[in-house]
Amino acid sequence: MTHDHDLVLRPTAAQTAAALNPPSGRNGGDLVVETLTGLGATTVFGLPGQHALGMFDALRRSTLRYVGLRVENNAGFAADAYGRITGEAAPLLLSTGPGALMSLAALQEAAAASAPVLAIGSQIPVAGLGGGRHGYLHELRDQQASFRDVVKSVHTVRTQSQIPSAIAAAWESALTAPHGPVWVEIPQDVLLAETTLPVVTAMDATPEEVVPRPELTAVAAHLLENAERPAIIAGGGVVRSDASGKLLALAERLDVPVVTTFGGKGAFPWEHPLSLQSWLEDRHTTDFLEDADVLLVVGSGLGELSSNYHTFAPRGRVIQIEADAGKLESNHPALGIHADARLALQALLETVGERTDPAAPERVAAVLGKVRERIAAQDLGLEQRVVAAVREALPDRAPSFWDMTILAYWAWSAFDARHPNTMHSAQGAGGLGYGFPAALGAAAADPSQPVLAVSGDGGAMYSIAELATAKQYGLDVTWLIVDDGGYGILREYMTGAFGEATATELTRPDFVALAESFGVPATLTTPETLATDLAKALATPGPSVVVLPALLRMFEPTHL
Structure with a gap:
């Protein structure tokens, strides 16, 4: 009897001939790039280092495109964005010790935002592994330990024959919902040694599907179709699983109002009659959600920002759909459904009946009206004009990447993303320096659209070196730098808490002159000319910088 797997596993005559006669001049690094190519990778990010040179030498013998950044953390942010835009695992090649450790903040953001990053780092030679101190350059006693609390999974290699399987297992882990970063490490001598192993062909690393339990x-x-006042909170999981269409169909079938979290921007049409938009830092929105008798939470753990700083206290029944089992019911008791958002919403669509509520749009409009009145009473016209100018200048399908800056805090609540998977920020882990290098990764992923990066002057200094990267690769990114002379958010926090701010004021460069010194065109703009200047920069191919000197304020918190 012939089994299907016999047909799959039996090599063809051509495969056998190729395996018996591998090309000469290959090393362990070739096995890395061959495996990545066999898995479907086309682009890798990174920064070379002494122990990783075997991988980087192999790149020139491969078809992979390499995008090299100037700082490992920025390379990690670029890979994060590539993974978000494409939904594919983004390879990130790093060296041992300092180079590897420099990527940790970026990998923390990828973990918080469920971005599939496949980090492959080198290690000291095999003889030095095991926890001793052998005096190797870059040596750590236990390099894996630095990554284990940050990434989804850790994969170690000690021989060349282990390379393909380790990378394939890491690839599968990165792309199994919830997506996330993974770590593979390979000793220097394993990468450098000549190999006689056959060329790695296509690898099977199909991610496991996380399906909902039918009961x-x-x-x-049953709860949703019989609810009196249902509501939906749509998080980043809806965007990551490409489930926005299913969310719209479910909301319309049940006449349920929908609010999107900051990570779920674009998951639901902003101007839809059932859209509560994203005003999560608003007590009117919080009150509405608390009053729901059935609250469906899809692809969100209801963390600090999504729960109005943990002041949200739902009084009705909560249904939580979440691919990350660790987030299920971590903040609120619920009917916890461990599943990919797309599969769970599809199952609901196939199960739930119709429900009509003609008054739902009126209740949504009433909440948004109260939000507008509250903002209008705070003399925040400048901030609203700046948000509107950015929206006017940015093409509808062009992605944007926002650093942790006051304008981004505004955008979380007030910016219409218009399409799913177009607005991204560092609000998962909350580190500085995300916006510009992430935008470079997005531009490498999809050169058909211009990309916008938004930073404050403080955050901009974290990634200013990547202007050289943008110029070197001709990446179509426009960088808006809002210059308020310091760490604006921290200035507001400290002034509010202590009456004055400390350590928040910064000396900074002439950003226009600095950008131009890299050969990147730059414009000094004003709030009045921002829309025009930004639109012109976005319409011009290649990198550009727009600098807006402005002191923006946050709207008053409403969680108190």
């Missing part, structure tokens, strides 16, 4: 789907459907 839980049945209960959720």
